[in-house]
Amino acid sequence: MGNFEFNDLWVQIIKEHAGQSEKNGKLHPEILNLIHSKNWFNIYVPKVYGGLEKPLPEILRLEEQIAKADGSTGWTVTLCSGAAWFAAFLEPDLAKEIFSNPNVCLAGSGATTGTATITKNGYIINGNWKYASGALHATHFTMNCVVKNTDGSAVINDDNEELVLSFLLKKDEVTVVPNWPSIGMIASGSHSFTVNNIEVPSNRSFTINGSPKTEAPYLNYPFLQLAEATLAVNFLGMASHFIDLVKDLFYHRSGMERFTPEQKTYFETEFKKVKLELKDNSQRFYEAVDLSWENYIKHNVITNDILKQVSHYSRTLAHTARKVTDTLYPYCGLEAAKTGSELNRVWRDLHTASQHSLLTFPF
DSSP states (O other): OOOOOOOHHHHHHHHHHHHHHHHHTSOOHHHHHHHHHHTGGGSSSOGGGTOOOOOHHHHHHHHHHHHHHOHHHHHHHHHHHHHHGGGGGSOHHHHHHHHTSTTOOEEEEEEEEEEEEEOSSEEEEEEEEEEETTGGGOSEEEEEEEEEOTTSOBOBOTTSSBOEEEEEEEGGGSEEEOOOOOSSOGGGOOEEEEEEEEEEEGGGEEOTTSOOSSOOTTTTSOHHHHHHHHHHHHHHHHHHHHHHHHHHHHHHSTTGGGSOHHHHHHHHHHHHHHHHHHHHHHHHHHHHHHHHHHHHHHHSOOOHHHHHHHHHHHHHHHHHHHHHHHHHGGGGOGGGGOTTSHHHHHHHHHHHHTTOGGGSSOO
């Protein structure tokens, strides 16, 4: 798979406005305009609905480059486009209505922290969900709910477990709770949202990795590995950005003259080692993903062994990205600790992203 060609102008726009995005607590309008103009929120969405319908390996390379330009932008594109991945599992008429909006943006949560009580015509939704990246500019929200009977008892599925369904609600049907006080990823605006006694028709529910309801050859790849891989490339992009900033900052920090030639050599050795480690891990990661995709497209099935490799290398890549940044950070001086510096923002973004539970452990 060839690398995605990422336009230098796009990088310039994102970098130019990333600092102000952080101050605003949401993506700058110029960055949002770029995202909408390139249709990045709909990168998985079938072409029949106006989406790009790109293959996963290409999407990952794009998301890596966006995250390298700015962590919050990469994270928001990844999470919001990930919510729109569900398009193929929606009823076609509903999907056409939703994606007819050129500024459509889906935010959501994978947590099952809500209930959907069955009614004559659909469901009554209640619940609270945390960490919906892009919540401040989302047009729709997705969430998971335990399905309840009218008497309050849980509906039991064929596996003798509580039935969980995913739902899609409009912006005016949810209440965004502004409670995203993190040290990093500030511009992702990953606020909570609540739903209180909102009745929706039956077509607002869907099941991921079920039977797609439209022609969508790219949209039944296993969602767990898709989620792991898309998050991992954000770590890779941010760590690559960090590496690019570190070397210049080390040699231009104040008090540089106090370092001996041996100390400078030590830094250069450490720098080359971690840079090579990240490169090796990213190569193994992409090889695993590309192999899984090749099997998926050719045979419409991926063996468990290959899926385990995708999970393993996604987690290893995220772990390596954290290790790289923490190894190099002490060499950057107090400039790296100033909250207004670009390097500090990258460090904070990566360490905030590292708290996502999906890739916490490197196995």
